[in-house]
Amino acid sequence: MPLRGLTEVIAHASALEVLAAEIGSGRAPVSLGLPRAARPFVLAALQRHLQRPIVYVTSSVESSRIATDALSNLSDAPPLHFAEPNTAFYDSVAPVREVIAQRSVVLATLSLRADHRPPLIVTSPRALMHPVLPPAAFAQNTRVIRRDAAIHLESALEHWVKIGYEGEPVVERIGAFSRRGGIVDVWSPAHPLPVRIELFGDIADSIRAFDPGTQRSSESLTQIVIAPLEIAEIGSRQPETRHQPPSGKLSSLLDYLDDRALLVIDDEEALREAWRTLEEKAQRERETLAESGMTVDARAPYISWDEFTTARVRVQTLVLGQSEAGTLSAHPLARQFVNPPHFAAQITPLLDYLKTQHSADDSIKTVVVSRQAARLAELWSERHAAIAAQTALDEPPSGALTFISAALPAGFIWRPEAEGQARGRTTTFILLTDGEIYGYVRPEWFLRTRARKAAPEKAFADWQPGDAVVHEDYGIGIYRGLVRLTVNTGTATQPVEGEREYLLLEYADGDRLYVPLHQLDRVSRYVGSDDARPPLDKLGSGQWERAKQKARGAAAELARDLLQLYAERELARRxxxxxxxxxxxxxxxxxxxxxxxxxxxxxxxxxxxxxxxxxxxxxxxxxxxxxxxxxxxxxxxxxxxxxxxxxxxxxxxxxxxxxxxxxxxxxxxxxxxxxxxxxxxxxxxxxxxxxxxxxxxxxxxxxxxxxxxxxxxxxxxxxxxxxxxxxxxxxxxxxxxxxxxxxxxxxxxxTPIPRTLYLGLSGVRAISRIETPPAERLPIISFIGPWDDAIVQQAIRRELDREGQVFFVHNRVQTIHLVEQKLRRLTPEANIAVAHGQMSERELAQVMARFAEGGAGADRIDVLLCTNIIESGLDIPNANTIIVDHADQFGLAELYQLRGRVGRSTIQAYAYFLHARQSPMTPEARERLATLRETAGLGAGYSIALRDLEMRGAGELLGAKQSGHIAAIGFDLYTRLLANQVQMLRAMRDGAPLPPPEPKAVTIDLPLTVGLPESYIGDAALRVQLYRRAASLNSEEEIRAFEAELEDRFGRLPPAARNLTYQLRLKLLAHALDAQSITTDGDRFIIRAEAIGRMDARHVRRLIGEDALIGRMQVTFRRYGTPEQWKQRLMDVLRRLTEIKATLPPAPTRPKQSAHSGLAALATPAGARLPPLTQDHG
The missing domain is CATH 3.40.50.300 (P-loop containing nucleotide triphosphate hydrolases)
Incomplete structure (x- = not known):
């Protein structure tokens, strides 16, 4: 909850009003000498009085985040954080886009000087030292697009790329854009949300903000400002240019401040020391690069302390703590604050203190700000009910005791004696936080900066051409991509050529299967029990159905065992x-x-x-x-x-x-x-x-x-x-x-347990999943490239400079000591220890323990040179750099695990995956490393790189006995079979209704052009993702929402897309009818369903027309009129048949038929151009 009521208390103080007037007239003191706990309160109160742009500079990255967090609770408008790039000044890797975006938002806010509330910006020395685009260049490269105005799209897109934007299929982050015909999505740092521009010719017909998570539009805008991304030089964004900065004057954030701005420094002496320390580290980096033979520019790529002090002369400055020259006497406001007592997590003394204070003086205002506020208020009420406590806060009245659930860095006692005497009253204000109560406070900073929800189709983004997939009815094949086939969309007498898009799967002997779009929910990516490529099934052979039956039996047996164990546990007592x-x-x-x-x-x-x-x-x-x-x-x-x-x-x-x-x-x-x-x-x-x-x-x-x-x-x-x-x-x-x-x-x-298995075992195995990373985690910066002595040296020294530790993985015991010699030559100052599986167990354990403990002096291990024996369970927050030698010789899951050894704290982590410069990588190794780069973000643990680990988790939970069945039919299908068996056995045990069987595949083959045309959505991977989403829709409401989303994101639905959603609606009705197929023969529709044979033929004919012919398991009727007319009639007929089926008694149980009957006709010989469009070919 915001704590602006606390700011209100101080904002009304006469000493604060006097200070605000002094600043406004330019007569403010050099420094205030405020205690640290009072500074965010005073700053928030000053912002309320002054209404001027304020830049608040703390002395460290951590303190800037804590200050941002506190001011978010205290100030009228949320502060902006001018972030520090997560790279060093001479780094060969570029900063992550999120940091560039954060800095760009601040520059855009200051550059545009809009009419909104003047900003409060919080930053640190590291952030200020990194140069920015000069203000004139920023303004010159900013563009405004207005509604109903002309825009030359090609020129605009070219300019966006020049100023740092990147084209992507889906816009989910600042600095991205996506073009789809006459619709362009873009996220400018000048806007809190991405914006969708819809063109009518060359006119911006509509400008709408949209949610990056749902991709749906929200409010309409009159214009959008396209501001540059924060880069030192327009058109020069490559990492290698970072060693060659421009020779002239570098621009800093201070160059964006006008004469109204106020520069507020937290503690000048601490700021100067921190700045000088960073300069010294940068100088050491520079010397390291020079020693390795790398060319560096004569001009250092950062703003020096001297340049900063020169630049701030033209900006009014206020120091909240001590100035560099010191302060002879604190400001009168500062003398009113004293430190409160500390309680070392002892709750009883805390409650006694509160009671004593309020019993002695009924004018005291006390606010307890704690993450455990509700618990503390409950304990207070139990022990001291006579003094009521409140849990809501405006401006607390005298005598009030308030418990608020929030986080602040520290508390204080404020006694404005002088002004109280002048106004005839005295009031003491006591603020206690978790810092005083428990000894530490965890700020909320990272909770508010978490990544947004991913676009909806990202859940379906794990297929690549060449991947093994499983079709539930036909078995294991290879996904070959999307193909378009020519079909007749007219009649037999008046043929009309049209196109349909299919998913192409390849099976044994080169046979091909063309999967209709509405059946994509029956295809999943194959995940087996190891890395081996699975054998492909042969269409029509029956082997797939046999494998599935065996797996179903094994799943049923396992489900029985699990239920038995569950029952035994329920009978035990203690x-x-x-x-x-x-x-x-x-x-x-x-x-x-x-x-x-x-x-x-x-x-x-x-x-x-x-x-x-x-x-x-x-x-x-x-x-x-x-x-x-x-x-x-x-x-x-x-x-x-x-x-x-x-x-x-x-x-x-x-x-x-x-x-x-x-x-x-x-x-x-x-x-x-x-x-x-x-x-x-x-x-x-x-x-x-x-x-x-x-x-x-x-x-x-x-x-x-x-x-x-x-x-x-x-x-x-x-x-x-x-x-x-x-x-x-x-x-x-x-x-x-x-x-x-x-x-x-x-x-x-x-070891992760996949969600499908987790859900399937609910009720028979007590499992809790913790999938959310801690709020303060940062994505790991990954570098992939050939071995380079300078890069290795720089990576190790950077980590040692910040007093961290390094993992160096070399997986060959025979040559590990040669690598040790090389590392000692590159970094003689580092203490290096070797660990591998051929050492004695005791010796290995001692080395690992020394590394884990950190330590100091001779006992400290700076670099652990080891094979891939690194403990998967080790949590070493101080180790935040890992270098993997010969990374191309590791599997994807191994590489992911190795990268996961670092990045376990709030410190930026780095992972270097190096390969031999001389020997070329195999295509497979190149693909593995590319995948690793793509899954660099937080939460990537459940993406492609973790599939192997999920398999291990499944094996641990289900037992090795099941791995053969998992390998035979794929993990996804196996876990669904197991979940179905568990649900069925539980229902039988509890006497509950049996769960409905999973819908069977339905063939829909109508003379229609179906799909999302390339002219509508050009990106093939995005089309596949959307097709998979479409096939998984299970209600009319979901289909309508999907249509609305397509129209919003990509424009008006073309006829082929409308036919796709029409087929999805038919599929819903077909499942309700348990229909096997909906096809045509000449000018007649054919609907096949077992229930039709149990319907009264005359009643059916009366409902759907006299042209209907009713057979044992099918009904046929004429197709006439325009496509819109016959499509509506087909829909109406299906609805009526579904209504009739609902009135029928349950069908008698029949022997189960093989799903592969008639499959031989579906196999297409290798090299055949077109498949016969029958049965499941659509």
Whole structure:
């Protein structure tokens, strides 16, 4: 909730009004000497008084984000953040587009000087040091397109590319544009949303903003401003030009400020030191490049501190903290603020303090701003109900105690004594935040800057020509792309040539299958149990139906086993765990991060399981760093509160150490004994731990498989947490299986479980998925190219300069020490350690532990040179650069996993995938690396690169026994079969109605031109995605929404597109009728459906016309009139037949027929030009 009411309190203070008047008259003091906590409040209040553009410069990237977050809550208009490029000054990689877009928004706002509210801009030294496009060039390259005005589109698009825009099929980010005939989408940094321009000839007939997530238009606009993207030089956007900046004066953000602007510096001394430090690092980078023989320009590519101080002379400046020269005496306003007490997560002293203050003085205003506000208000009401608390905030009245759920960096006590005495009153204002209550605050910054929802068709964007796919009725084939075939859209006597688009699949022996567009929902991408290319099915052979039947049987058997296990768990009993205690609430309140929605759902599910009388057996799935450990930690604390012991079982000693560190740090304030059993403990320490487990003095023990040995005896074990169970041996798994019937079990895994399987197992396996990355994660910058000594040297030194660590992966043990020598020569200052699978287990564990701990001095490992043994479960936030040597020799999933070792904190991470310069890459390797580059963003974990990992997750959950069936029919179809069997068996067990069978394929072959013409949507990949979406539509409402979206995005629907949606409507009715086909023969329609044979023929004839001929399983009737007339008649007939079917009794069960009967006629010999358009060829 915005906290503008707090700003209101300070804005009315006489000392603040005096300060605003001093600034307005140019007589403001050099610096104010304000305490840090008061600065965002004073700045927000000044903005309200001054109504001038303000640029607020903090001393670091982190402090600029914290300030932006605080001001978002306090100021009348949200501040703009002038972001720092996530690259170094001499980097060979360009900044990510999101950063360029953020900076462009600020420049556009200042350059255009629109009539809206003057902006408040927050920035940091790194952001200011990077040069920008000169203001004159920015203005010269800005264009305005007005509604009803002429526009030369070709010239406009050419200019957009010149000023940094990129053409894309779908516009989802700032700086992108897309052209589709007479419709152009573009997202300018001058607008909060992308804009759709619809042309009538050369006139901009319509200009509309649209939602990038739904791609649907919203408000109409009178004009759009096309502003340049923030780049140092127009037309020069290549990364290699970044080493060769223009020789003249560089422009900075300050050049965009007019004489009305106010430059506000947080702390001048800290700013100068930070700026000088950045300059020194840049100079070291420059020297490194020069040493490696790379040419660098004489002019440094950044704004120096001296240039900044010169430029700011013409802008009025105010320092909130201390100026560089220091301050003899603080401003009167600053003397009114003092620091509040701190409570170190002790809630009782906090509540007592609040009671004491309000009991002593009923004029005090107290506001508690906390992420745990609701819990604190509840505790206050329980203990001190006499003093009412409120949870809403305008300007708090005297004597009020208010709890607000939000985040602020720090609190204060404000005593405006002087002005209170002058006005005959004194009021003390107390602000407490999570900083004072718990010791730290996690700002909301990243929650507001998350990527928007992807365009709707992105869910269908995983097909590429050459991929193996599965057709539910015909088996495994190769997707060859879209093809257009000529068809007769007239009659037999008056043929008319038309076109239809089909999906072309290739099968064994070169046979081809042309899949009609309305049947694309029956085709899915093949995912098997390994990387091997699957054997193709032969059309008409029956092998596909046999494989499917075997898989169906195996799925039914597995479903029965799962239901049996579920039933046994339901019968077991143990006393339920207690509801959350005050300590539980206090401990959870001290979590220094903002929980994601997925994480909160998992926590609630685990607690609900523990509070039931049946033992818990829950699986929590989520990538490393997504918050699984916190789920386990809260469950462990809950168990200990009830006097139970907790065992945390992990596969490696390094992970045991990591978990032990986490648990001891989080639970330090509580009387809980946490121990570890691993090879790192001495014999005496182990004996003490074992004794503590026996007598109950050890509450939580964390260890490897040694925890399962006979010598480990628990006094009262209540919860077992298992991390990555699949990495334990057979004997360990058998013991775990026995334990599951005795204690609560919480299993954690980083291997993703696919959504289809997750949904299919709901109700028989307790699974929680944490899919949302932590809010503060940044996308990893990936570099792919040939080995270059200078790049490797620069990458390592950049990481060491920011006190980070580096993974260097070289997967050949025979040559790993040669690479070590080379790295020592390139970076002699780095402490390098080697790790590979041929080392002794103890030696390897010690190296990994030293790297994970970070450390300092001689013990610190800067660069870990290793094979691909990097622990998939390791979470090392300080390691944010990974270099992979010979990356072309790794599989896609391996590369994705390796990249995932970095980028686990708020720090920008880098991944370098290098290949040998001399030897050429194979086409497959080139494609793998290209795919890796495409899946660089957050959330890419469930895209193409993660399919192999999902398969592993399926194998872990379902067992290796099922992998053969998965390989035979593909993962997607197998999981749907399993889900169907689970639903059916559950319904039979519970006496509920059986789920309806999945609709069978329906053949619709009508004399119509069907599809999305290339003139309407030129991009073939986008057409495939839209076709797949269309085939998956399941209601009239969805079809109408799809039509409206097409018209909005691409223009008026052409006849072929209208025929496509007409076919989709026929398909809905055909499914309701259980029809097999809707075709024509000459001038007659033929509808085939089993239900027709059970209908009264005379009744059918009366309803649809005397020309109807009713057979045993079909009805035929004449096709006459215009296409629009006969299309309407066909629709009406289908509706009437569906209504009749609804009145019939259920059909008797018949022996199931093979879906492959008559398939031989559908195979097209290799080289044949056209298929016979019969049955499933459409």
């Amino acid at each position: 006393p339920p765990f207690s509801k959350d205690t005050p300590w539980q609430i206090e401990m959870e309140s001290a979590f220094p991060f903002i929980e994601t929605d997925d994480q909160l759902q998992a926590i609630r599910a685990v607690k609900a399981d523990m509070e039931r009388p049946q033992p818990m057996d829950r699986l929590v799935v989520g990538d490393v760093g997504f918050g699984k450990t916190e789920v386990a930690l809260r469950a462990a604390f809950k168990a200990v509160q009830d006097g139970k012991q907790v065992a945390v079982l992990v596969p490696t000693t390094v992970l045991a150490q990591q978990h032990w560190n986490t648990f001891t740090q989080r639970l330090a304030p509580y009387p809980i004994r946490i121990e570890m059993l691993s090879r790192f403990r001495t014999s005496a320490e182990k004996r003490a731990v074992l004794q503590g487990l026996r007598d109950g003095t050890v509450d939580i023990v964390i260890g490897t498989h040694a925890l399962l040995s006979q010598e480990v005896q628990f006094n009262d074990l209540g919860l077992l947490v298992i991390d990555e169970e699949h990495r334990f041996g057979v004997a360990a798994k058998e013991k775990l299986k026995r334990l599951r019937t005795q204690v609560d079990v919480l299993t954690l895994t980083a």
